[in-house]
Structure formats: C-alpha cells, structure tokens
Amino acid sequence: MTGLPAVTAPVLADALDALPARLRRKVDDAVTRASGWPVTGMTGGVTVRVDEATTVTLVAVDGVVRSAADARCSCLLAPNCLHRMAVLALAPVDDTAAAPPPAADRPVDPAVGPPAGPVPGASADAAADPSADVGAAAAGGPAAPALDGAAGAGGAARSELTARQRIAADGLWQVAVDVLAAGTVGCGVVLRTALLRAVHEARANGLHRAAASGTRVAAGLRAARAAEPQYRLADLTDDLCELLAVSRRLRGTDPPAGELGPLLGTARRAYDPQAGLRLYGLCAVPVVTDSGYAGVVTYLVDRTGRVWTVADLAPGDVARAAGAGDATVAVGESGLSHRQLTRAGLVVSGGTASESGQLGAGRAVRAARAAGVGWADEPLAGLWAQPLPDQVRRAFGAATLPVPERPAGADLLFLTVRVLGGHDHTVLVATGDGAVLTLTVADEHAALPHRDNLRLLGQAAGAELRLVGRLDPTRRATVQALAVGPTSVDGPVLVLPPSWAGHADLGYDRLHSSQLGPAGGPAPAPPDGRLPGQGGPAPRPRLGDPGLGLLRRQVERVVSGGRAIQALADPTARGLRLARLDLGAHLLTAMGGAARARPRNAFGRLTDDDGQAFAESWLALAVYEQAASRALAEASWLP
Structure with a gap:
C-alpha cells in the first residue's frame, strides 16, 4: 500500500492499546490483507477503501497523522477495530518533530528527523537552518535543554541519570529482550509497536543514542517482515547488539562521568564560528539510511589537509539520494551542485562547523566558487601520501568512536592500487607494497551505479588507480569503494571525460566500457589467472577466520x-x-x-x-x- 501519510509513534501505540486482546492476535493477518486496499487522496489526508461499506480516513497535518482521533473507520467496531490499526501499521512512522537528521559520516546512519526548533546554546547560524545540522549518528531525539546529553539546563555537567531516564532505559531493555527472544520470525506489529513506544519515551527523556538504535532495529524488523531487498540480517544483528548494550548500561549503576555523555548521545551538534576557509572538492557520496533519510554527503579538504563535509539529508528514499548530487549546496550562495563542488573549490567566510568537521549553512555564511585541484595536486595529494599502516590505524580507531565524536573522513582510506581482476561487483586490487585488498560496493541499491561501476572496473586488469574508500571494519582487508581516478596514461587506464576533472564518484558518475583501456576497451585478462607482465598467478584475497x-x-x-x-x-x-x-x-x-x-x-x-x-x-x-x-x-x- 502506497500513498499513506506518516504517523507518529504515539498514534500507532494508542491504536494498538485500543484493541481488545482477542483482536491483537489478528493484527498481523489484518496488515497482510490491508496491503491490497486502495488508497484515495483527499484534501488534508487520504481515505482507504476496505470494502463496499467500510472506509478508513486519515487526517494529516503537514503530511503527518499526529493524533489518534485523526484516524477514523466507518465500521461498527470503530475506533477499536482491526481496519484502523492495519492501515496505521502500514503507514511510515514519523518522528521528525522530535529528532535531528542523520549523521553524514556514515552511509546507513540512524537518526530520525530534525528537531522541532533551535537548541539553546547553539550558534545563531546553525539554529537558523536546522537542516544544516546532520545530527549525531547515535542521536535521534528532541531538542534537549543542552547540547549534549550529559549537560543540564544551565550547561553544568551531570554525572548520574534521572529516575525518568532509568525508567525509559529499562523499558527499552525489556522490549529489546522480547525482540531477541522472538526473532524476526516472531516480531509482528504488536512487538514492533511496543519498541517504537519505548523509543519515543527514551527520546523524550534524552536517551538519544539508545533511541536511535531502537529506531534502526524497528526499521530492520519491518524490512525483514516485508522481505524488502535492502534488508540485511547482519545490520539488524549489529543494531540489536547496540540497543541491548546501551540500554543495559543505562539501566544499571551510574557510569563514570566521562562515559555518560557518549551513552546518552547528542540531540544536536554544536556549530562554532570558523575563520575563512579555502576548500577543495574531493568526492560526493550518496546516503540512504534505514530510518527514512536520504541525500548526499560531499567531502572537502582545506589547505592543511583536514577533511570537511557538507550534507543534504532529508526524509526520502534512494530516489532522493540519486538526485541529491545535482542539488545546490546549501553553504552560502555559490550556486554549485554537490557533483560540481567535487571538481571545484569554495571560499567560505562567516562559516560555522561542528567539532567533527560538518559545515553549517546559516544565514550569515558567505561562500563563493573557486578553482579546484586534481587528486594529484596539493593539498589533495597529501591524503595519498600518508603511509597505509597509519591510515588503517586511524580508520579502525574512528570506527570505535561514537559517530558524533568521529572526525569527518576519519574512516576513509586513500589508496593507490592496481586492479587484479573482479567477479560480479567485487574487485581484487593490490597496493604498492603487495597487500591484496577487496573492493566492495558502498550501497546495494540498484538505482545507484555502485554495482555497475565496480563490475566494470573489475575488467580493467592492470589499471593503476587512485581510490577513495571507506574501511569495512568487519571484513578482512575490505574497502567500500567511493571514488576512483587514474594515476597515469600508460598501460590499461581509466579514461574519463575532461568535465569529471580526473575522478569518478562511483555513486553518481556512471562508467562505460569505452572508458577502459588505451584503445577504448578493457585489457584482456590472461586465461591462466596470471597478472599482466608477471610470471606468478594472481593472489587470492584472504578469507575471514x-x-x-x-x-x-x-x-x-x-x-x-x-x-x-x-x-x-x-x-x-x-x-x-x-x-x-x-x-x-x-x-x-x-x-x-x-x-x-x-x-x-x-x-x-x-x-x-x-x-x-x-x-x-x-x-x-x-x-x-x-x-x-x-x-x-x-x-x-x-x-
């Protein structure tokens, strides 16, 4: 069923509470039947036709059903009927009135929506444009009375949880225990609604990190139930582990003062004024989150080699992410799109940024277009000059940090590699010191060209490339490929159009077979599996333990x-x-x-x-x- 407005978690929970116990056992079957009911739009809402005599009406305010009274059914059992509950269960869950958008540092980041208003203590520029803040990855809560969860209304540090926070954490823990006991096969609408209710209570009491984990788990359970193609059991497992670990820690004894802030998470990042910045475009990466947000994150580098990010994330699906690359960058009035910015530069004055390097987009920010540089020129070339062991240690260290504390681009690797070959959408490459790495797609959605691009690169055996990739901390010597560019014009190369300025963003730029090889075709792979110009067989990637x-x-x-x-x-x-x-x-x-x-x-x-x-x-x-x-x-x- 499509075309339904979003509903808030309390509305869904109230509708479930109104059902008699005998009807709750039938909710999942009713939801299955309701998926085929026709939806008709009307002014301020929709109507769903159940049968000749029964209709369900949803009244939406700004596209969201915000009260249980706004969901009405014409049957005799209303409002305590399965028709009303089934339609609400099929609608997307909306929490944008109480949560910031997701972090840009991670492609599948979990926050839930922008805050209802500016946060006291935030800079005026950041408060003027809530969409400029991509929130905390472990966040997902309402505008709190302070910028981090460990601070009180006056900014004083707090070293212990309140009674309400402990109750909310205990509620999340109990629901997560039930989810684990039931498994995805046993988690229907009733249990998923209980989880959303607990998430709402946690967010209302400032448990932003736990609430964000619960939101991701609820989205994963729904995707598993609907057999959605983007569902991954591994992701749901990690999210449930995070939810149980954080809620268990919060409901126990008070953690040390230094650990309380990261456990609570952040409602919204603080944006501090920055001196004039001269930035150079690096690459743009599409983002699709499990919590219903999508868009683009563009990575920039300043004169010192520090990485910055500017993001455009909003409620949407993969279609929004695919088109966000051509959206205008919100920083200043340069008129550049995100794809153009990766091949150009930016001069920013009056700017603001978070501590992690996320640029703000307030009214006082001024930005003008400037010349960009290629990956082989400074300051971008310095990223590839870093020794590989240092890069790996930095990326693994960043992976252990909560995303709000993770510096922009800290989980990225900048590698010079030689293509050994590929299979489907996996490519085997070797670094200059002989290390064999596996390149995988950064996003599995078919609407994005990641898979096709990587499949094509696997045919360019012998090509030497510069690569920007994201470390995969769960797999051995594995990198998610984000952008590539040729290192020279000798031998099998990647021939790119001049307008691409020497690199291709694999999430936006679609490669063609005519761009491979010096003669417009891929270099043929030897039938015996040997590398071009070498006598030994091609090494195989190291498998996991x-x-x-x-x-x-x-x-x-x-x-x-x-x-x-x-x-x-x-x-x-x-x-x-x-x-x-x-x-x-x-x-x-x-x-x-x-x-x-x-x-x-x-x-x-x-x-x-x-x-x-x-x-x-x-x-x-x-x-x-x-x-x-x-x-x-x-x-x-x-x-």
Missing part, C-alpha cells in the same frame, strides 16, 4: 529465529575450541544453556522466565564476536 564465521552465524541465527531455535541448535563449541576460540566456545555454551533453561514452580509445572539471562548471554557472545572480528580485520591490514 572460519571459527569467527561460525560464531557470527550463531549470533545471527538467534536474531532470525529467536530463543527457540538456539534451544534446539546442535552444539558447535567443540569446533570453536579446535579453532582456539576458547572464550567464544564458553560463551556459546552458556547461551545454549540459558536458551534451554525453563524454571518450574512449586508444583513442578513449567513457568516462563523474563528472558533476561538469555539476552545477557547473547549480548556477551555478540560483543565478543564483534571485538574479535575487528581485531582480526585490523591485523589483516598490517604486517
């Missing part, structure tokens, strides 16, 4: 099938011990025992536990697997 791969499958299986599937699973701890993962084997055994544990009452009858012991055992195993995989991935880069 089999033991950790087995452990990861156990973690993801619980998210998919719930507690019941783990209770019936075959033990695999022996294989982990043979792989010298003794702690992983111990944690897996403990999780299996917690899954099978069923307490009995005084009469010997089985009683249900609250599932918390199982959730804590799963969380311990998931955190261990993430840390071990990240350590292994970092070791695969370094000698």
Whole structure:
C-alpha cells in the first residue's frame, strides 16, 4: 500500500492499546490483507477503501497523522477495530518533530528527523537552518535543554541519570529482550509497536543514542517482515547488539562521568564560528539510511589537509539520494551542485562547523566558487601520501568512536592500487607494497551505479588507480569503494571525460566500457589467472577466520529465529575450541544453556522466565564476536 501519510509513534501505540486482546492476535493477518486496499487522496489526508461499506480516513497535518482521533473507520467496531490499526501499521512512522537528521559520516546512519526548533546554546547560524545540522549518528531525539546529553539546563555537567531516564532505559531493555527472544520470525506489529513506544519515551527523556538504535532495529524488523531487498540480517544483528548494550548500561549503576555523555548521545551538534576557509572538492557520496533519510554527503579538504563535509539529508528514499548530487549546496550562495563542488573549490567566510568537521549553512555564511585541484595536486595529494599502516590505524580507531565524536573522513582510506581482476561487483586490487585488498560496493541499491561501476572496473586488469574508500571494519582487508581516478596514461587506464576533472564518484558518475583501456576497451585478462607482465598467478584475497564465521552465524541465527531455535541448535563449541576460540566456545555454551533453561514452580509445572539471562548471554557472545572480528580485520591490514 502506497500513498499513506506518516504517523507518529504515539498514534500507532494508542491504536494498538485500543484493541481488545482477542483482536491483537489478528493484527498481523489484518496488515497482510490491508496491503491490497486502495488508497484515495483527499484534501488534508487520504481515505482507504476496505470494502463496499467500510472506509478508513486519515487526517494529516503537514503530511503527518499526529493524533489518534485523526484516524477514523466507518465500521461498527470503530475506533477499536482491526481496519484502523492495519492501515496505521502500514503507514511510515514519523518522528521528525522530535529528532535531528542523520549523521553524514556514515552511509546507513540512524537518526530520525530534525528537531522541532533551535537548541539553546547553539550558534545563531546553525539554529537558523536546522537542516544544516546532520545530527549525531547515535542521536535521534528532541531538542534537549543542552547540547549534549550529559549537560543540564544551565550547561553544568551531570554525572548520574534521572529516575525518568532509568525508567525509559529499562523499558527499552525489556522490549529489546522480547525482540531477541522472538526473532524476526516472531516480531509482528504488536512487538514492533511496543519498541517504537519505548523509543519515543527514551527520546523524550534524552536517551538519544539508545533511541536511535531502537529506531534502526524497528526499521530492520519491518524490512525483514516485508522481505524488502535492502534488508540485511547482519545490520539488524549489529543494531540489536547496540540497543541491548546501551540500554543495559543505562539501566544499571551510574557510569563514570566521562562515559555518560557518549551513552546518552547528542540531540544536536554544536556549530562554532570558523575563520575563512579555502576548500577543495574531493568526492560526493550518496546516503540512504534505514530510518527514512536520504541525500548526499560531499567531502572537502582545506589547505592543511583536514577533511570537511557538507550534507543534504532529508526524509526520502534512494530516489532522493540519486538526485541529491545535482542539488545546490546549501553553504552560502555559490550556486554549485554537490557533483560540481567535487571538481571545484569554495571560499567560505562567516562559516560555522561542528567539532567533527560538518559545515553549517546559516544565514550569515558567505561562500563563493573557486578553482579546484586534481587528486594529484596539493593539498589533495597529501591524503595519498600518508603511509597505509597509519591510515588503517586511524580508520579502525574512528570506527570505535561514537559517530558524533568521529572526525569527518576519519574512516576513509586513500589508496593507490592496481586492479587484479573482479567477479560480479567485487574487485581484487593490490597496493604498492603487495597487500591484496577487496573492493566492495558502498550501497546495494540498484538505482545507484555502485554495482555497475565496480563490475566494470573489475575488467580493467592492470589499471593503476587512485581510490577513495571507506574501511569495512568487519571484513578482512575490505574497502567500500567511493571514488576512483587514474594515476597515469600508460598501460590499461581509466579514461574519463575532461568535465569529471580526473575522478569518478562511483555513486553518481556512471562508467562505460569505452572508458577502459588505451584503445577504448578493457585489457584482456590472461586465461591462466596470471597478472599482466608477471610470471606468478594472481593472489587470492584472504578469507575471514572460519571459527569467527561460525560464531557470527550463531549470533545471527538467534536474531532470525529467536530463543527457540538456539534451544534446539546442535552444539558447535567443540569446533570453536579446535579453532582456539576458547572464550567464544564458553560463551556459546552458556547461551545454549540459558536458551534451554525453563524454571518450574512449586508444583513442578513449567513457568516462563523474563528472558533476561538469555539476552545477557547473547549480548556477551555478540560483543565478543564483534571485538574479535575487528581485531582480526585490523591485523589483516598490517604486517
């Protein structure tokens, strides 16, 4: 069903609460039937025709249903009817009245929407244009009385949680435990609505990081239920691990003062005045988030080599991201689009920026177009001059930071590589020191040219390229390719139009086979798998550790099938011990025992536990697997 206005989480929760218990069990079946009901637009809302005598009417204010009274059904059971609940469940959830847009530093970042108004203490320029702030990646909450979650109304640091915050954190934890026990196969509308209600309460009480994690989990559960092509079990697993870890920490003993701020997250970034900036375009990257935001992030570099970002993110889908590259940059009145800015420069005066390097777009900002430089010229060339070990350590260090604290571009790698070959949309490349890397797509959406471009680059065996990529901290020696450019005109090369200024943004510029090779075609790959001009066979990429791969499958299986599937699973701890993962084997055994544990009452009858012991055992195993995989991935880069 398409064409429905967005609804707020409280409206969805109120509609579910109004249903009798006997009807709640039928909600998921009703939602399935409702997907085929026709939708007709009207002034200020829509009508949904259920049958000849029944219609559901949604009244929207600014495109959003904000009150339960604005959702009405004409049947005799209204308002406590399945028709009304099914239509609301199919509508997208909107929280833009209380949350900032997502961070630009991460392609699948989770925030929920812009704040309702300016934040006290923020700069006038930033407050004048809420869309200029791309928010915190771990954020997603209302305009708080202060700029970070650990500060009070007067800006004084706070070292402990309030009673309301503890209640909200406990509510998130309890719902997350239920989600884990049910798995994606058992998470229907009722459980997803309970999660959205808990997210709303957490955000209202300043738990922005936990609320953002809950929003991503809810979006992942919905995508799994609808079998959407962009759904990834691995992403949902990581998001659920984050939600459980943060909510568990917040509901326990008070963390040290230095840890409270990152745990709470940030409602909105602070934008400070900047001296005059001379910026040079680097590349533009399309962004599509799981929370319903899309757009573009453009990376810029100043004279000192520091990376800055300017973003255009708003509610939308992949279609908005595909077109955002041609949107005008909001900084000043240069008239440049984001794609043009990557090949040009910018002189900014009166500008503002966050501590992480996100440029603001207030009314006082002045910007004028200036000449750009190629990747082989300073100051951009300095990015590729950094030693690879230093870049890898910087990127892995950035991956461990909360996104609000992550400097712009800190997770990017600037590599000079030689193409060894490719398969489908994966390309094997080698660096100058002989390291073999795997290039993967940065975004799987078919509307973006990532996949086609990478498939074409795999045919240019022997071509030497400069590459801008994002480190994948979960896979060995793997980079998400963002932009490429040729290093020379000798041998198999990538021939780009002069208007592209020497590089191609793989998310926007679509390559063609005529641009490969000196004669307009790709260099033929030797049939025996040997590199051009060399006598040895082409090296193969290093695969992940089999033991950790087995452990990861156990973690993801619980998210998919719930507690019941783990209770019936075959033990695999022996294989982990043979792989010298003794702690992983111990944690897996403990999780299996917690899954099978069923307490009995005084009469010997089985009683249900609250599932918390199982959730804590799963969380311990998931955190261990993430840390071990990240350590292994970092070791695969370094000698």
